[in-house]
Amino acid sequence: MASSRRMRAFKRWMKYQSVEYSDALDLIIQQEDQQVSVKALCDLHEGDLIATIPKRSCLTVKSSAVCHLIEDFCLEGYMALSVALMFEKSLGQNSPWYDYLHLMPDCNPDVPLLWSLDEIDHLLMGTELHKTVKEDKALVYDDWKACIVPFVESAPIELNPEDFGVEQYFAAKSLISSRSFQIDDHYGFGMVPLADLFNHKTNAEDVHFTSVSDDDTSENIEEQVVDDDDDDRDGDPQNESNVASPKSDFNGDDDGVSPTTEILEMIMVRDVKAGAEVFNTYGSMGNAALLHRYGFTEPDNPYDIINIDLDIVLQWSSSLFSSRHTRTRLSFWKSLLHLHHPESQNQQIEYFEISYEGEPELELLKLIFIILLPEKEYNDLYHGVSNGQKFGKSRIVLGEVSETNKDVLLTENVRRGLLSVVDIRERCYGLRSMEDDVEALRKCCNNVLEKKLYHSLVLRVSERRILEKLRGYAGGGGGGGGRWINNGCNGSTMKKNV
Numbered sequence: 001m002a003s004s005r006r007m008r009a010f011k012r013w014m015k016y017q018s019v020e021y022s023d024a025l026d027l028i029i030q031q032e033d034q035q036v037s038v039k040a041l042c043d044l045h046e047g048d049l050i051a052t053i054p055k056r057s058c059l060t061v062k063s064s065a066v067c068h069l070i071e072d073f074c075l076e077g078y079m080a081l082s083v084a085l086m087f088e089k090s091l092g093q094n095s096p097w098y099d100y101l102h103l104m105p106d107c108n109p110d111v112p113l114l115w116s117l118d119e120i121d122h123l124l125m126g127t128e129l130h131k132t133v134k135e136d137k138a139l140v141y142d143d144w145k146a147c148i149v150p151f152v153e154s155a156p157i158e159l160n161p162e163d164f165g166v167e168q169y170f171a172a173k174s175l176i177s178s179r180s181f182q183i184d185d186h187y188g189f190g191m192v193p194l195a196d197l198f199n200h201k202t203n204a205e206d207v208h209f210t211s212v213s214d215d216d217t218s219e220n221i222e223e224q225v226v227d228d229d230d231d232d233r234d235g236d237p238q239n240e241s242n243v244a245s246p247k248s249d250f251n252g253d254d255d256g257v258s259p260t261t262e263i264l265e266m267i268m269v270r271d272v273k274a275g276a277e278v279f280n281t282y283g284s285m286g287n288a289a290l291l292h293r294y295g296f297t298e299p300d301n302p303y304d305i306i307n308i309d310l311d312i313v314l315q316w317s318s319s320l321f322s323s324r325h326t327r328t329r330l331s332f333w334k335s336l337l338h339l340h341h342p343e344s345q346n347q348q349i350e351y352f353e354i355s356y357e358g359e360p361e362l363e364l365l366k367l368i369f370i371i372l373l374p375e376k377e378y379n380d381l382y383h384g385v386s387n388g389q390k391f392g393k394s395r396i397v398l399g400e401v402s403e404t405n406k407d408v409l410l411t412e413n414v415r416r417g418l419l420s421v422v423d424i425r426e427r428c429y430g431l432r433s434m435e436d437d438v439e440a441l442r443k444c445c446n447n448v449l450e451k452k453l454y455h456s457l458v459l460r461v462s463e464r465r466i467l468e469k470l471r472g473y474a475g476g477g478g479g480g481g482g483r484w485i486n487n488g489c490n491g492s493t494m495k496k497n498v
């Protein structure tokens, strides 16, 4: 079978590259979807060293044969690694990584960056990823046009434009986002053979990936390089002193560091029984981040969150009050924010986070509270703040309230306001109700054909469950509030303030 041949060739390649791994590991390719996973052939124990990977066997910008071209052209970050990857692929069997690349899929089709616009609109509507992925697609295309095309055209060696086409670039980006690791300061980030065959499990990983240096110090590599938003425009500038000279093969190095003695280690951090899969962790991420970067989700992911856009709060406010009212209250909320958090002066707040438990960020409650303040209360508060007075009920509440006692802001009106904001957010998911989604998820299988549907449904359902919890919080589950129902702005009525 072709896949077992590729696996055998990869194993021979690892031997040649001095990538060593325990006999107790079984590298398995599933015929159905060609996904690789790692299983324990016998019991593994915490502390067992199960693999060592020389850093020079990793495919990075530094180790690629086009390192000097990439650096001369000042490509950085994801763009630089994509070029290195596309170049090595273009070499076919002449690439030192051929057998490794041959085992790797051509792209990761599960990563939404590779979904069609129709799929994105249909499957991700309303979710945290809908807008982001559409923007990603446009940005990645722009990067290709603005940087990759000129790179290929001006390269001093002949490069076949077909190997660096837009499809190849998107494919490389999907692989890098889902399979790259930060290695160290010298190599930066790159593709790490063997380590990238382990699947992820949230909060229950079995293995840790560690960098061991010459001086015997070790550093835990907790996460893969995951920040897909960190596109090359804002990547770290190259450290001049750390730039290796051009290399034509991947064995040599001449920047004073001796990577030949540097290895990456994989060490068990818990016992695993024979026959069980051995999992790594890609970090603590909610389902939106997992789907965005890796193309999968996990049911009941405790790192899930949902964001409520500021625009939604403003939309709700405008449905009750004049646009002038909304504008002045918004600008007052911003000035209070800057007063209490001077570090926020240069930050643009565009959304509010709702935790897995359905708890809104304090600032969302403050904003709703301020929008709903009756005119007199608001004027007192406004003048109190302007004059630097240290009294005034609302001022005291807004000044002293914190994440731990934010429930004091939950007046009846704020609760109602919050519920209306949730209604607007919920409408972003379109006509299909939560029950429809749960039912569709129940019927859908996480198989090759339905992967996109399955993971997008898990994302929709996880997000909507958080909105349900937020409803519970707003409806009374949040406790507190009594103090301000009696003393504060409870008397205000929600009517259009025109």
Ligand SMILES: C[S@@+](CC[C@H](N)C(=O)[O-])C[C@H]1O[C@@H](n2cnc3c(N)ncnc32)[C@H](O)[C@@H]1O
Pocket: 034, 035, 036, 037, 108, 110, 178, 179, 195, 196, 197, 198, 199, 200, 201, 293, 294, 295, 296, 297
């Ligand atoms: C670093 S690779 C892991 C090895 C991969 N299975 C392979 O075939 O080479 C990361 C990719 O594996 C898949 N993956 C990893 N953990 C997973 C999980 N818990 N559930 C579903 N897919 C997972 C996703 O496609 C992800 O983008």
